[in-house]
Amino acid sequence: MLELSQVSKLFNPGTADEKIALTDIRLKLAPGDFVTVIGSNGAGKSTLMNIISGVMKPDYGEVLIEGKPIHALPEFQRSRWIGRVFQDPMAGTAPRMTIEENLAMAYARGKPRGFRLGVNRSKRAMFREQLQRLGIGLENRLRAKVGLLSGGERQALSLLMATFTKPQILLLDEHTAALDPARAELITRLTDQIVRDLGLTTLMVTHNMEQAIRLGNRLIMMDKGRIILDIPEERKRHLTVEQLLGEFEQISGHQLSDDRIVLG
């Protein structure tokens, strides 16, 4: 479904600040794979997300979706296949527009945007039904401005907007990191439910070790721009946080350091 071959990315090449962000990344996701990604600060997790979504272009290597090379396309053209939820709850929604208008913009993903009404009666009914699945009462506030919602509510809405058109690939970039524990738990639960229901091929970066083990069917670990460990489903089922951290130290030769790390 999603394939990265020999992807490399360098920041500030040729200057004193040169930094290797990704080196020779090879990754293949089968349809329906739900892969969690962990790693130290600066391991290249966010760069990986940005390269897949098109915010950045790789210096070398290819990104393919369903066998089609897409790494030369700009971000807005890739969004036909890729849904994304950002870490910042403010990033995924437009605050001065209403809930239904935000959903209408997500609904138009991958379609030409023309002079059809963004929100009509049948779309509104569909939006209401979709919002009910979140179970946080947003279905009764369709015409409220998104800026009035809490961070958790906005992130739940972003998650719905990223997924309800069933994109081929779902990218989750530490999307629960900026929320308080209760809200983070809600979003985690919703994520698991939505990804399962729709069978989305998903790549999720997280700093929560317990979450990385509990969710998904595969876990990859990154360090210094490389994928250093790829744990398949059978092993992942019995994995503990201690084992995971031990494994990281053994392979990378240093401790997993992430200033926001949550062990679970």
Place this chain on the structure above:
Amino acid sequence: MIGSLSGAVELGLLYSLMALGVFITFRILDFPDLTVDGSFTTGAAVTAIMISHGNSPWLATLVAFASGLAAGACTGLLHTKGKINGLLSGILMMIALYSINMRIMGKPNISLLGVDTIFASISPLVFMLIVVIIVKLLLDAFLHTDLGLALRATGDNSRMIRSLGANTDSTTILGVSLSNGLVAVSGAFVAQQSGFADISMGIGMIVIGLASVIIGEAIFGSGSVFRATLAAVLGSVVYRLVVAFALRVQWLDASDLKLITAIIVIVALVLPTARRSVKARSAARRRSLELAAAAAAPKQGGVR
């Protein structure tokens, strides 16, 4: 007095299309577009030269609209593809348009006296009322289409709308273009109503547009698109009423108008920010005192 009142309303409506244009860039795209000073004159120049050469005033107005669209598209291209700062791309286009306008007109002033304009057979007040209502409603409808939503989101959260598949370069160019199209039509109507086009008639237009949008929002609110566009139109009318009143004051000259306009905009921009920060500070103070009092209160238990 009644005469000058209806005159002010008429002017307000004539300039309200310009205010709607400024609303699109300033409020929707969050892009302070100074092209307006040039494109207003372009609209007037194109109309004046075409009408004085015997073309239909309707056709002339339509061509003025197209020339405004083109001018705006240039600014949009400079900003998005040329990656030039928004303010600077507007200023560059404004300066370029001065020369272009001069080329169009051939001389600094063209008179339309004794030539048939749109207003030869119809009262400007009635005509403009109808036109403004139609344009406002069309704009409202457009801003609720898929494309219109993408345009609004470009100013509100461009990162989001890109991740949802809209090309924000295109929507920015579209918005700036549409804005200047409206500004040019406003210039076309003003030239026909006043009976001349002048090379310097656009100077300070952006500030008048901003004043109209800001005054409108302050008085009529901006909760929804419908309200916000209505506010821009009515703000333009209120601005002209204020001006008409100011001109009646003995010791003020007509040339003081631009200063007054600038002061109105400055006050309108500074006041809400200042008020907000004062409010926030007093709220924070009150809340800290409450918390301190709660912490200092003897814990007696029992009452909960």
